[in-house]
Amino acid sequence: MTVFWHELRQGRTAFVIWTASIAFLLVICIFLFPEIKDEMGTVGNMFASMGSFTAAFGMERLNIGTLTGFYSIECGNILGLGGAFFASLTGASIISKEEKDKTAEFLLTHPVSRIHVITEKLAAVLTQAAAMDVIIFILSVLSIRSIGEDVPWKEILLLHGAYYLLWLELAGICFGLSAFLCRGSMGIGLGLAAVMYFLNLVANISKQAEFLKYITPFAYCEGADILSDGCLDIRLVLIGMSFAGIGIAAAYIRYAAKDIHG
Amino acid sequence: MDAIRTDGLTKYYGKARGIEQIDLIVPQGGFFGFIGPNGAGKSTTIRTLLGLIRPSAGRAQIMGLDVVKEREEILKRVGYLPSETAFYPRMSVREALKFSADLHRQDCRKEADRLCERLHLDVGRRIDELSFGNRKKAAIVCALQHEPDLLILDEPTGGLDPLMQREFFAILRERNQAGATIFLSSHILSEVQHNCSDAAIIREGRIIASGSVEELSRTGTKRVSVRGTLDCSALSGVRDLQISQGHTDFLYSGNMQSLLQTAALGDIQDISITEPDLEEVFLHYYGKGGDEE
Numbered sequence: 327m328t329v330f331w332h333e334l335r336q337g338r339t340a341f342v343i344w345t346a347s348i349a350f351l352l353v354i355c356i357f358l359f360p361e362i363k364d365e366m367g368t369v370g371n372m373f374a375s376m377g378s379f380t381a382a383f384g385m386e387r388l389n390i391g392t393l394t395g396f397y398s399i400e401c402g403n404i405l406g407l408g409g410a411f412f413a414s415l416t417g418a419s420i421i422s423k424e425e426k427d428k429t430a431e432f433l434l435t436h437p438v439s440r441i442h443v444i445t446e447k448l449a450a451v452l453t454q455a456a457a458m459d460v461i462i463f464i465l466s467v468l469s470i471r472s473i474g475e476d477v478p479w480k481e482i483l484l485l486h487g488a489y490y491l492l493w494l495e496l497a498g499i500c501f502g503l504s505a506f507l508c509r510g511s512m513g514i515g516l517g518l519a520a521v522m523y524f525l526n527l528v529a530n531i532s533k534q535a536e537f538l539k540y541i542t543p544f545a546y547c548e549g550a551d552i553l554s555d556g557c558l559d560i561r562l563v564l565i566g567m568s569f570a571g572i573g574i575a576a577a578y579i580r581y582a583a584k585d586i587h588g
Numbered sequence: 589m590d591a592i593r594t595d596g597l598t599k600y601y602g603k604a605r606g607i608e609q610i611d612l613i614v615p616q617g618g619f620f621g622f623i624g625p626n627g628a629g630k631s632t633t634i635r636t637l638l639g640l641i642r643p644s645a646g647r648a649q650i651m652g653l654d655v656v657k658e659r660e661e662i663l664k665r666v667g668y669l670p671s672e673t674a675f676y677p678r679m680s681v682r683e684a685l686k687f688s689a690d691l692h693r694q695d696c697r698k699e700a701d702r703l704c705e706r707l708h709l710d711v712g713r714r715i716d717e718l719s720f721g722n723r724k725k726a727a728i729v730c731a732l733q734h735e736p737d738l739l740i741l742d743e744p745t746g747g748l749d750p751l752m753q754r755e756f757f758a759i760l761r762e763r764n765q766a767g768a769t770i771f772l773s774s775h776i777l778s779e780v781q782h783n784c785s786d787a788a789i790i791r792e793g794r795i796i797a798s799g800s801v802e803e804l805s806r807t808g809t810k811r812v813s814v815r816g817t818l819d820c821s822a823l824s825g826v827r828d829l830q831i832s833q834g835h836t837d838f839l840y841s842g843n844m845q846s847l848l849q850t851a852a853l854g855d856i857q858d859i860s861i862t863e864p865d866l867e868e869v870f871l872h873y874y875g876k877g878g879d880e881e
Contacts, residue, residue, distance in 0.1 A: 328687070328690040328691055329691075332676075332687060336676060336677075336678075427674060427676075427677070428672075428674035429674050429675070429676055430640075431640060431670055431673075431674070432670075432673060432674060432675065432676075432688075432730075433691075434638075434639070434640055435638050435640070435663060435666075435668040435670075436663060436688065436691035436692060437660045437661075437662075437663040437664040437691065437692060437693075438660065438663075438691050439659070439660050583642070585640070585641040585642060586635075586640040586641065587641075
């Protein structure tokens, strides 16, 4: 587990900054909820009558005056997109940084197999994403309690579970790309997360673009669907996980055979 | 069993030549020099031996183990010192040494402390704050602390001051006497001449000469130094001619009888004819269209 712990130590600062930033925004958002709830009459109507904007975020099917509706729209966007950026960035850089920073030669001239290295690096990415989800979940629950609301355990667990799968999928795809890259991983990581996010907005707005739901992982994190169905869309999740699996498998195949120049 | 053995080892980067048909034998317990200028293929050979890059053709074995199939087993017994080591950011020397030892699954603290003391390396400092020379010392300790059977050193003395270079080679000689094989890649010929028993010379990706350092020095070329006047214009086989204030100095690979007859016609107070040093031998091998850098 030497490489695993090493990666966690190396990624500690980025992890703390991303987790603190997302958690801070999320907690602020939760503390705004009582005010939103009080003004539900005007705010709710406003959110429900913004045409494409309303459709893009699924607000026509959610009641923003309820904690679950508010959490899935406002907090969900912060958590989903913020965590997606972190997972994509981490996944995209964790292999390629070794060649970019020229540390690959140091690492791979030690008696550790490339398969071992890549497995521990993958475990480090997934652990960081899981730790971020758990920390933010705990802070969310505490914040909900502190504003005097009951915690909607099932809904909030489903939402956080979906976001973890979203991060896992993006991290897996970026992990695969990372094995092919020597540099430029940051742009690819951020770009992929942003593109997927916007694909989901487009899929929500246009009926012709609904097929995009099978491409973007944000589709199975759609709060309106999760809250109304009481579960995740397993079909979309399985498609997403197969994308992640392909990315991870590509990383193993490529990294095991590639020439190391850094 | 040889420490290193390669048969027709070849590496191409696309269409670009890396190394071609490298046949190399480094006996176990030897102190072997690998000589060549920048771009000749020294680092490509080393990177192939360490499994960082895959050969395009041929094969290589270290201690009888295949470098492609048995890479991990090999690396347990190898210490590698690159010309420039990139360490991870924000690590102290102590953490870098521990990370390296952990990857070897060994407790190397005792040997690391001994080496750090000899090389005057402060383990509490952060690596990114160290000078190039001190980073090199940290890399030396990483390469030596697990007491490997084979040390592969790529341009190892860059950045070390002369005193540290002397200490470093003293450590290498001790390791060699204790049974370790040393493979020293360098373009500093005096390093090879003073420390190695055997050597190979690589040029444009191919081994052009190998053998004992003593044998390699016997090229049929002599260094001729004359005090007085000597007209060399009629002699063939004269290179590196330098004439200054009553001194004539050149490398001579022509007929000895012709040299003596020419010398008899000149006004000579003193003459010496000696074996050239390895630097001159190197120029001999690279003289005809070599890619000196």
